[in-house]
Amino acid sequence: MANTTRLSRERCVCGTATTAEVIAGKLIVPPDSAKAVIVTGGWMRATGSADTATSVDIKDTTDTPVVAVAIAVAALIDGAVVDFDAAANVTWTTYGVAHTKGKGLQILQTTAAGGLGTTTAVDYVVRYILV
Amino acid sequence: MANTTCDGRVRCKIGRLTVAQVNASTLVLPARKGEAYVIIGGWFVATGSAGTATSVDVIDQTTHTVAVAVACSALTNGTHIPFLKSSDITWTTFGTALGSNEGVKISKTVGGGDVTTTTALDYCLEYLVVPNQA
Numbered sequence: 001m002a003n004t005t006r007l008s009r010e011r012c013v014c015g016t017a018t019t020a021e022v023i024a025g026k027l028i029v030p031p032d033s034a035k036a037v038i039v040t041g042g043w044m045r046a047t048g049s050a051d052t053a054t055s056v057d058i059k060d061t062t063d064t065p066v067v068a069v070a071i072a073v074a075a076l077i078d079g080a081v082v083d084f085d086a087a088a089n090v091t092w093t094t095y096g097v098a099h100t101k102g103k104g105l106q107i108l109q110t111t112a113a114g115g116l117g118t119t120t121a122v123d124y125v126v127r128y129i130l131v
Numbered sequence: 132m133a134n135t136t137c138d139g140r141v142r143c144k145i146g147r148l149t150v151a152q153v154n155a156s157t158l159v160l161p162a163r164k165g166e167a168y169v170i171i172g173g174w175f176v177a178t179g180s181a182g183t184a185t186s187v188d189v190i191d192q193t194t195h196t197v198a199v200a201v202a203c204s205a206l207t208n209g210t211h212i213p214f215l216k217s218s219d220i221t222w223t224t225f226g227t228a229l230g231s232n233e234g235v236k237i238s239k240t241v242g243g244g245d246v247t248t249t250t251a252l253d254y255c256l257e258y259l260v261v262p263n264q265a
Contacts, residue, residue, distance in 0.1 A: 029138070081222050
């Protein structure tokens with residue numbers, strides 16, 4: 001993480017993405033041309049246990065989306081809340097660090113893997129700041 | 132969770148309730164006309180281990196919809212129990228809007244036995260305030 005201190009009011013976006021939306025990508029934080037988004041925390045909860053895909057990710061909206069945090073489908077068991085700060089099944093990439101200015105956030109499965117199976121929806125709560 | 136998206140500023144309410152207040156069900160966030168609360172996180176710490184009751188719940192004011200329930204077996208003296216803990220927590224209307232125009236209470240399991248042994252409960256509720264959901 002860059003040696004930079006960021007101070008901003010924390011916001012949170014929450015909702016539900018259907019499996020089809022997770023496969024295709026669902027915009028959850030729209031881009032702001034003047035701001036960069038930093039993911040600071042959150043959680044996911046699947047309805048129906050997820051399988052097939054590798055992970056469900058919070059990514060930015062660049063053409064080659066940059067991962068903020070990825071939750072392994074092995075942890076997305078029906079009804080279980082998976083904390084982004086959990087010690088297992090979570091991969092933090094551009095997490096607590098600014099994404100490119102002018103980019104939003106989306107919830108999207110790992111693109112290299114097969115489509116998300118079994119689960120019918122994923123609830124998400126994503127905490128972030130805009131800097 | 133309803134398939135709607137809520138986006139708002141994260142707010143936090145911290146306080147302490149006596150066990151009598153928990154058993155009586157105490158309002159901790161007041162009702163707001165035209166708005167609803169979304170509980171997104173928080174924690175409890177009991178002073179003295181909680182007994183008898185099944186759980187201590189965060190519920191909405193009138194319909195008693197449960198946002199999150201913390202098992203009393205986990206509320207041992209001085210133990211910090213985050214709502215995102217992987218055990219002892221039941222998430223219901225968590226991360227989604229509670230009742231329209233309703234406040235938020237902390238309560239023993241509605242209709243259940245009293246919380247005993249413990250003397251107080253420290254709480255932190257992390258929440259959003261959003262327009263009433265359809």
